[in-house]
């Protein structure tokens with residue numbers, strides 16, 4: 001496993017808000033979406049399991065439903081914010097690919 005890579009300041013992630021990040025940790029940039037769920041940070045590859053598209057509709061802009069769940073902009077798959085599992089839509093029960101996170105001294109790091 002590679003060394004942890006800086007993602008963002010801890011206060012950049014809040015419950016119910018999804019943020020887009022590009023991390024240069026390997027040979028190619030890695031595209032991520034991150035949020036908090038009940039205060040705990042969560043991050044996944046920004047790739048919908050339905051057709052492999054990005055989940056956002058514009059830079060750093062994501063659709064959420066009334067309960068703060070992430071909605072894929074392409075065909076409306078809805079992902080619960082704990083495990084990133086699709087609970088509704090064309091890829092039901094599929095999961096976003098999770099990324100390990102660590103938090104230290106007010107900063108968040110990803111382990112790719």
Ligand code: FES
Pocket residue numbers: 048049050051052053072073074075076077089090091
């Ligand atoms: S690509 Fe996300 S629902 Fe189709």
